[in-house]
Amino acid sequence: xxxxxxxxxxxxxxxxxxxIARLPVYLRALHGLAEDGxxxxxSEELAEAAGVNSAKLRKDLSHLGSYGTRxxxxxVEHLVEQISSALGLQRPCSVVLVGVGNLGRALAxxxxxxxxxxxxxxxxxxxxxxxxxQISGLTVRHxxxxxxxxxxxxxxxxxxxxxxxxxxxxRLVAAGVTSILNFAxxxxxxxxxxxxxxxxxxxxxxxxxxxxxxKATGAAT
Amino acid sequence: xxxxxxxxxxxxxxxxxxxIARLPVYLRALHGLAEDGxxxxxSEELAEAAGVNSAKLRKDLSHLGSYGTRxxxxxVEHLVEQISSALGLQRPCSVVLVGVGNLGRALAxxxxxxxxxxxxxxxxxxxxxxxxxQISGLTVRHxxxxxxxxxxxxxxxxxxxxxxxxxxxxRLVAAGVTSILNFAxxxxxxxxxxxxxxxxxxxxxxxxxxxxxxKATGAAT
DNA sequence: CCGGTTTTGTGAACGCGTTCACAAGCGCGT
DNA sequence: ACGCGCTTGTGAACGCGTTCACAAAACCGG
Numbered sequence: 001x002x003x004x005x006x007x008x009x010x011x012x013x014x015x016x017x018x019x020i021a022r023l024p025v026y027l028r029a030l031h032g033l034a035e036d037g038x039x040x041x042x043s044e045e046l047a048e049a050a051g052v053n054s055a056k057l058r059k060d061l062s063h064l065g066s067y068g069t070r071x072x073x074x075x076v077e078h079l080v081e082q083i084s085s086a087l088g089l090q091r092p093c094s095v096v097l098v099g100v101g102n103l104g105r106a107l108a109x110x111x112x113x114x115x116x117x118x119x120x121x122x123x124x125x126x127x128x129x130x131x132x133x134q135i136s137g138l139t140v141r142h143x144x145x146x147x148x149x150x151x152x153x154x155x156x157x158x159x160x161x162x163x164x165x166x167x168x169x170x171r172l173v174a175a176g177v178t179s180i181l182n183f184a185x186x187x188x189x190x191x192x193x194x195x196x197x198x199x200x201x202x203x204x205x206x207x208x209x210x211x212x213x214x215k216a217t218g219a220a221t
Numbered sequence: 222x223x224x225x226x227x228x229x230x231x232x233x234x235x236x237x238x239x240x241i242a243r244l245p246v247y248l249r250a251l252h253g254l255a256e257d258g259x260x261x262x263x264s265e266e267l268a269e270a271a272g273v274n275s276a277k278l279r280k281d282l283s284h285l286g287s288y289g290t291r292x293x294x295x296x297v298e299h300l301v302e303q304i305s306s307a308l309g310l311q312r313p314c315s316v317v318l319v320g321v322g323n324l325g326r327a328l329a330x331x332x333x334x335x336x337x338x339x340x341x342x343x344x345x346x347x348x349x350x351x352x353x354x355q356i357s358g359l360t361v362r363h364x365x366x367x368x369x370x371x372x373x374x375x376x377x378x379x380x381x382x383x384x385x386x387x388x389x390x391x392r393l394v395a396a397g398v399t400s401i402l403n404f405a406x407x408x409x410x411x412x413x414x415x416x417x418x419x420x421x422x423x424x425x426x427x428x429x430x431x432x433x434x435x436k437a438t439g440a441a442t
Numbered sequence: 443c444c445g446g447t448t449t450t451g452t453g454a455a456c457g458c459g460t461t462c463a464c465a466a467g468c469g470c471g472t
Numbered sequence: 473a474c475g476c477g478c479t480t481g482t483g484a485a486c487g488c489g490t491t492c493a494c495a496a497a498a499c500c501g502g
Contacts, residue, residue, distance in 0.1 A: 062482070
């Protein structure tokens with residue numbers, strides 16, 4: 001079955017953002033189930049493992065046209081391929097990480113990337129003391145060497161202090177990077193053709209603080 | 222079930238989740254503006270600095286009953302207090318971090334916490350080589366010392382490998398922690414009275430991979 | 443003191459995502 | 473072969489969040 005020539009290709013472009021954000025979670029859950037030797041999995045089981053509602057899971061999977069078998073469930077291996085394909089993990093992007101501080105090292109050593117087809121290809125910094133170090137099998141190089149490193153589809157990861165983030169971002173864009181993941185706690189501006197996502201380590205903590213505070217005051221009733 | 226039993230009169234407790242998630246961003250933007258010497262700020266300016274729509278910003282602020290001045294804008298200092306108060310950052314929770322690997326060190330050294338009233342109070346691990354080390358002014362202690370550390374409102378942060386996360390989570394819950402932030406790439410289960418949030422460093426990267434992939438294949442059309 | 447200008451606060455419309463509920467489909471036991 | 477039970481896929485309803493558009497309110501210059 002050549003799925004590529006089917007009109008399903010149009011459906012792929014219409015996957016809701018919320019679904020895409022959950023696909024990596026399903027993928028991880030599936031890997032875990034596969035290691036346990038499971039061959040098929042029902043939506044109920046997979047939903048449990050992924051921590052979501054089973055109806056939501058089925059709707060999500062339906063968006064990428066994956067076909068389970070009614071009365072049986074989903075073939076684990078096939079589903080892994082489907083999701084990996086949908087996420088574009090079969091032909092992995094090159095990932096350039098800028099900023100080899102504590103967070104940068106954590107990211108470089110993070111196992112979750114390589115096992116999913118996303119490996120970091122280059123570590124860049126500007127600190128002379130850091131340049132030349134070997135970290136997770138990569139040699140840290142100077143940020144100036146960035147031009148020419150970006151070949152084809154590339155993702156840039158910013159793990160620098162906030163004050164350096166915008167300049168690094170501009171240099172990434174200038175080098176041809178079209179997707180940027182920002183860990184620095186600052187708002188970046190990019191040209192419209194560049195995808196920008198951010199992860200702020202402290203925001204989630206502040207959200208928890210809110211709930212904790214609300215619990216404390218609410219309990220006083 | 223706690224939300225269902227809440228009376229409608231407590232409108233302050235009814236701040237939408239989406240709004241809460243943005244308040245920390247506003248707070249950070251306000252800190253930046255305050256350093257620039259701004260005394261008042263319009264919704265347009267603040268929205269720009271925070272990277273959101275101005276209408277959204279106004280609606281968000283209206284939820285916490287903060288009053289700006291029509292024709293003028295918001296008083297920066299007052300707004301900072303309002304948001305800090307709403308997030309419960311004025312009486313900071315104690316934060317316990319478990320797992321002093323690369324990521325744990327990054328979190329311990331992350332400036333964004335302390336400056337917002339959220340300081341990490343304890344670093345715990347089980348690795349004998351790590352215990353006793355001084356990191357960011359704190360001495361790493363053994364996880365066994367956790368009981369008794371949790372006084373009043375506390376937040377637990379899990380930065381361990383995935384395989385250890387559930388056990389650490391259970392021990393945090395047993396010690397009385399009611400809010401947990403999980404950085405380990407695994408699904409945790411907690412009792413219903415415990416708030417659980419997660420940050421998966423690799424998920425955002427996979428989402429970017431999807432968009433990158435889509436851009437590449439979409440351009441071929 | 444008053445019209446003009448600026449900006450907030452918010453009701454209403456819209457769109458997206460979640461949830462519900464059930465028909466359609468598949469395998470299995472008899 | 474055939475019904476029976478299980479599970480998927482999905483239309484429909486619902487709820488939440490975003491966006492729009494504008495009235496109300498405050499300041500300012502004359």
